Amino acid sequence: MKQSGIFITFEGMDGSGKTTQMHRLADRLRAAGRTVLVTAEPGGPPIARAIRRIILDAANTEMSSVAEVLLYFASRAQNVDQWIRPALERGEVVLSDRFTDSSVVYQGVGRGLGVATILDLDRIACRGLKPDLTILVDVDPEPSLARARARNAAEPHPETRLDDESMDFHRRVHAAYHALAAAEPGRIKIIDGRAPIEDIERSVWEVVAPHV
Ligand code: TYD
Numbered sequence: 001m002k003q004s005g006i007f008i009t010f011e012g013m014d015g016s017g018k019t020t021q022m023h024r025l026a027d028r029l030r031a032a033g034r035t036v037l038v039t040a041e042p043g044g045p046p047i048a049r050a051i052r053r054i055i056l057d058a059a060n061t062e063m064s065s066v067a068e069v070l071l072y073f074a075s076r077a078q079n080v081d082q083w084i085r086p087a088l089e090r091g092e093v094v095l096s097d098r099f100t101d102s103s104v105v106y107q108g109v110g111r112g113l114g115v116a117t118i119l120d121l122d123r124i125a126c127r128g129l130k131p132d133l134t135i136l137v138d139v140d141p142e143p144s145l146a147r148a149r150a151r152n153a154a155e156p157h158p159e160t161r162l163d164d165e166s167m168d169f170h171r172r173v174h175a176a177y178h179a180l181a182a183a184e185p186g187r188i189k190i191i192d193g194r195a196p197i198e199d200i201e202r203s204v205w206e207v208v209a210p211h212v
């Protein structure tokens with residue numbers, strides 16, 4: 001195994017099962033002797049997690065789209081500077097549950113802010129840091145939204161702001177993910193999220209193993 005840093009992100013609709021898959025990949029990589037940093041956006045280090053609480057608070061119904069996207073990138077900038085870049089420089093594998101692709105599809109396309117705006121913000125916040133590999137766990141928008149809503153209904157402090165968006169919003173996000181994957185087939189690998197968990201885990205490993 002090479003010991004250079006590698007940055008792998010997981011993307012997909014809410015409730016796609018990507019978080020489970022990311023943790024399984026982390027276990028496999030650790031078993032193979034790699035040091036792994038796991039992070040999730042919005043979030044990561046404490047300052048980024050504090051920003052997350054503002055973004056996802058169901059009470060913040062008046063948040064403007066521009067304020068929202070700037071908060072996502074504020075959280076990301078902190079995560080990149082405090083956790084991600086240092087870990088890559090130490091030669092670790094960094095796994096992130098969501099990254100800039102989420103902002104492209106949810107804010108750029110879903111909210112209609114435009115992809116160019118998102119890429120401008122990415123240049124400021126990430127300064128050229130791009131995932132080496134992105135696993136897109138693909139599920140249809142209807143069942144994924146149902147799963148995400150059911151999960152939130154069971155939580156004492158649900159983070160429902162985005163799950164409350166319309167089905168049309170989620171369909172636009174889904175189509176945008178496919179467009180991204182078609183534009184960058186070398187980086188973004190689509191994995192069928194409807195398969196049994198073990199099969200998905202194996203597919204993810206087949207994609208990742210040559211890179212680590
Ligand atoms: P989270 O509870 O982490 O959900 P999931 O398990 O589906 O990732 O909530 C993250 C929410 O934030 C999710 O609905 C997607 C959204 N999001 C954006 O809209 N833009 C972004 O840049 C990021 C990172 C997340």
